[in-house]
Each structure stands twice: as structure tokens, then as C-alpha cells.
Amino acid sequence: MDRVKFQPLERADLEDVKALTDLAYEYDQRALGALLGAADLSAYDGGLLSGPALTYAHATGFLTLSSCSYLEITAGGAPTDANGNSLSPEARVIRFDSSASSHINSPVDISAARTVGTTYTLYARSIQVASDTSARRRWDIGSSQEVSYSPTTRLRERVEFSAGVARPAETTAADVGQWTPLLTYEVDSAGVLTHTPISALDVSDARAIAFLQPEGDAETLSTHQFLNTASTGTESRALGLNGLLSVLKHIAYRAAQDGLNDQLHTPTINARWYETPLISLGEASARIERLETRLAGLSSVFPFSVEVQVRFLSGAYTESVRISQSTQSPFTNELTVAFDNKWRTAGTTPAAWTTVITDGSLTGGDIIERVSHPVFIFDSTFTGGELFMIQAFHTIHVLRDGANTTTTHSSASTTGGLITAPVEIGLLEETQLSDGSSPAPRASLITSRSYLDDSSTEITGANAIKGVASLDLSALNQDVTDNLGLTLTLNYQLLVRR
Numbered sequence: 001m002d003r004v005k006f007q008p009l010e011r012a013d014l015e016d017v018k019a020l021t022d023l024a025y026e027y028d029q030r031a032l033g034a035l036l037g038a039a040d041l042s043a044y045d046g047g048l049l050s051g052p053a054l055t056y057a058h059a060t061g062f063l064t065l066s067s068c069s070y071l072e073i074t075a076g077g078a079p080t081d082a083n084g085n086s087l088s089p090e091a092r093v094i095r096f097d098s099s100a101s102s103h104i105n106s107p108v109d110i111s112a113a114r115t116v117g118t119t120y121t122l123y124a125r126s127i128q129v130a131s132d133t134s135a136r137r138r139w140d141i142g143s144s145q146e147v148s149y150s151p152t153t154r155l156r157e158r159v160e161f162s163a164g165v166a167r168p169a170e171t172t173a174a175d176v177g178q179w180t181p182l183l184t185y186e187v188d189s190a191g192v193l194t195h196t197p198i199s200a201l202d203v204s205d206a207r208a209i210a211f212l213q214p215e216g217d218a219e220t221l222s223t224h225q226f227l228n229t230a231s232t233g234t235e236s237r238a239l240g241l242n243g244l245l246s247v248l249k250h251i252a253y254r255a256a257q258d259g260l261n262d263q264l265h266t267p268t269i270n271a272r273w274y275e276t277p278l279i280s281l282g283e284a285s286a287r288i289e290r291l292e293t294r295l296a297g298l299s300s301v302f303p304f305s306v307e308v309q310v311r312f313l314s315g316a317y318t319e320s321v322r323i324s325q326s327t328q329s330p331f332t333n334e335l336t337v338a339f340d341n342k343w344r345t346a347g348t349t350p351a352a353w354t355t356v357i358t359d360g361s362l363t364g365g366d367i368i369e370r371v372s373h374p375v376f377i378f379d380s381t382f383t384g385g386e387l388f389m390i391q392a393f394h395t396i397h398v399l400r401d402g403a404n405t406t407t408t409h410s411s412a413s414t415t416g417g418l419i420t421a422p423v424e425i426g427l428l429e430e431t432q433l434s435d436g437s438s439p440a441p442r443a444s445l446i447t448s449r450s451y452l453d454d455s456s457t458e459i460t461g462a463n464a465i466k467g468v469a470s471l472d473l474s475a476l477n478q479d480v481t482d483n484l485g486l487t488l489t490l491n492y493q494l495l496v497r498r
Helices: 016-037 206-213 240-257 281-295 364-371
Strands: 046-048 054-057 062-065 068-076 092-094 120-133 136-140 145-149 152-164 180-189 191-198 299-314 318-325 335-339 375-379 385-399 406-408 422-427 444-452 458-470 487-495
Touching: 016 068, 016 092, 054 191, 068 120, 068 180, 092 120, 092 422, 299 335, 299 364, 299 375, 318 335, 375 444, 375 487, 385 458, 458 487
Parallel strands: 046 180
Antiparallel strands: 046 068, 054 062, 068 092, 120 152, 120 180, 136 145, 180 191, 299 318, 299 487, 335 375, 375 458, 385 406, 385 444, 385 487, 422 458, 444 458
16 A cells, blocks of 8 residues: 655655545545445446435425435546556445534425426535634744644535436535435425435446346345334444345345245254255256156146946946046047956966856955956057056945845945955056055056956057056955955046146
8 A cells, every 4th residue: 555655854744744644545445445346437336324314394395314324436546447447446435424514405405306206316425624623833934933823623524415317517626525326216296205225235236137137127136125214213224244244144044944935844943044955956956847847748637537347246247447537638539448467466377357256256356356457548649648647446335145235345444344455556567566565656658568358368558558456455355255245446547648
């Protein structure tokens, strides 16, 4: 930094004494300006550091401000770039003390700047006022001796205000600062004034938006809300870097722990703003992309209901399949249902399904083997898709011995009868499941599938999907005398995506 240089036994000169303070002020201004930076000096960088309270008297047109401080940023001196833009901006913190005298246009007369529907800007610039008269002695050349006199001993900083649509003209006077915008205001037809502070911490927002998000709005980064009237008399209305850091820390905490519309997540007890979030934005983006890929084309989702019913009553066997679909999502491809007669014990060769009952009875195991392995086959015009949801519900009607009555049991029943265990549904691929308690609940592409038909002949069906309804065989009532007749109905609900 620049300094004053004295020689031993040298008499102090007035210019050197003045430089002792001026060079320090200059350094402070350069340091603060370089630290804060300047976005666009043509746009009058600067603004409030603390928000003043306003009092407006419409009858007189005077606007009174409480004490406040603001930041003035100027271009400074050399160096500049090839386009003449400043590379060393300077900044000063200006204090407006409302209790002090000698301010210019304070209270501010806005009687000529309050047209309804027009937005005005209040500007301020620093001025210097000589004050503090005090007795001093000086050398009088005429009498060649010291004499007493009473000069002003201080140059006090004061503020001049101006209101208008356009920025006031600047001056080149050394003791006058640059006009800095403090706030914008409007006066309505009822004579009520409303204002918006201009925060000094927002001066670079427009430049950042221009670089990073040209279509964005700089108002989204504003901090002027924190310069409004404090909720209590003891709260500071100055935001500053400490306040801005607190806001950023709070945003970081809420981003990780406390979303406005959170429903599933509860903030971790004693969580801190700097701790690792549950998932990063990169991870969230990847997961969302995966979900969007999987859910693409949900507008082409078609629901199906397939009811499969097997009945044995009075020695006669009947089977029926009924297919229905919501009229809200009509599907043009024909759907047929076949049955894969595989018993789900690994390594077992299934027997052919037959409706000939040799011993006069039909067990629950017989029926389940028949209806719990459906193959859903679309016609040849189907262009491919995915079955991404399937569920099954079952109902069993049992005709009891001697009483000739019918009892109904659902999948959640725990009373005596044919079924006491819940039904599970999954998708069965080419590999057999090891047992009935392990369905494969995952979505599957609709493609070529093989299955065993009623004669145990292996058939290949194009555009097909295989399902499996898992019922716990140990929960079946195998007592023939307790099952004179029964009906088992499985209702499959499918969602197919083209």
C-alpha cells in the first residue's frame, strides 16, 4: 500500500499530514471494493446495508428516513481493461445519521415525484461539511508570531438526497460522492407510499443470472426482504455478510432435512446444516431419470381384469374365463388366457390336466394346479410392452358334507375350510419357482413365452406373459369328506403398458 515517507529531523508539512489519513482511506476503499467487486458500474452499483424506516406525510410531500447505512461503489482509478472497464473498483460505507444536521434535502421533498402509477427511485450521495469550531494557534506572517484563531476542525460526512425516475447528474467535485440508489417507491391514489429497499448485497445478481441462467430473473436472488422493518425493536435491520451466511446455512439445512411439502421424511434429530444429506442432488437426478424412463408412456397404460373360475359340483367339472377392461382405456389387441400346468416343485414332471375325476372328488391342490399359472397372450398385432403391475384375489366356496350349505373364505380368512393362507401373486419366467411361497414380484417384458398345455405339450406363445398365484398348500383342507363340492375363483388385475 502507499505510505507517507518522512526523513529524520524533517519538518512535518501540511500535505504530508493530510496524506497520513487520505492514504489510509484510499487503501480501505480499494480493499473493500476489490473484496466486494462491482458488476456493472454503469448501472450504479451500491445499495443499502441497513434498511431505514420511512415516514411519509402526503400533505406536505416530505419523506423522512431513519438512520441507516449504504454502500457506494465507484470505478476507482487504474488499472482498466482494453475496453476501459475498471479493474479496481472502490467502495465506501456511508452512514446517514438522522439526528445530525447539515444534510441536504432531508427530510426528502418528493412532492414533484409522486405521480400515481409511476415508480420512483430515491438516491443518496455523501457530502462533506466543515464543522466543530475550536480554538487553535497558527503562525502569522505579517506579525511574525503565533496568533490565536477559531477554525472548523472537522470535515463531517453528511448525505444529500434526491428522488426521481432518472439518476441525477454526477459532479466531479472531490468532496462529493456518487449518487447511489437506496430504494424504489410508489404513491397510490390514497396518498399511501410503499417502497422496496435496494440491497447492496444484490448488486451482482443480474450479472450472475446473465452468465448462468440468461432467461432467469434476478429478483429470485434478492435479499432486500431482510432490510424491511424488524419485528421487534431490538433486532438489527442490517443484513450484512453474517446475516447472508446465516440465510445460506438455513437453506442448506432445509434442503437436506426440512422440505416444505415433505410427507415421508422426518428431519433427523440434532441434524446440522453441514452434514451429508440423505441423497445428493446427483443421486436424486439419476433416480428421477430412471423413474421417468420406466414410467414413460403411462398414458398408454391399459387395465385388465381376468376372472378364472373352476367348479366341481355333484361330480361335474366346469371352467370359465372372463376378460374385461376399463372403458376409459380401451385396448385394441385381443387377449386370450392359457394355463401352464406346471406344479411348482422343482424337478417334477407335471401330469396332464384332466376333467375326469376317478375317485369322485376334486382336491384344492388339483384346482390350484390348474388356475394359479395363467399365461396371458396378446394377438400378433401387439408391438411389445411391459406388464408392470399384477395382483390376484381369490374366493373359495366349499359345499360341506351333509349340510348342503356354502361357506365363503377370502384370502385373509383364518377359519376352517379350504384356504387359510393369503394369496400372493408374481411373474413366472422360464425358470420354475422352487416352491409356492416365493413368487417373483417384478415387472416383465411381454414377449415370447413357453408353457405346457392341457395335454402337457410344450407350447410357445408370442406376446405373452406368465403369472403365478401362490397359495400355501399346507393350509389346504385335503379331507375328501369335508369337500363334497367347491368353487375356486381367481381374479387377476393387470396393468399393461404399450
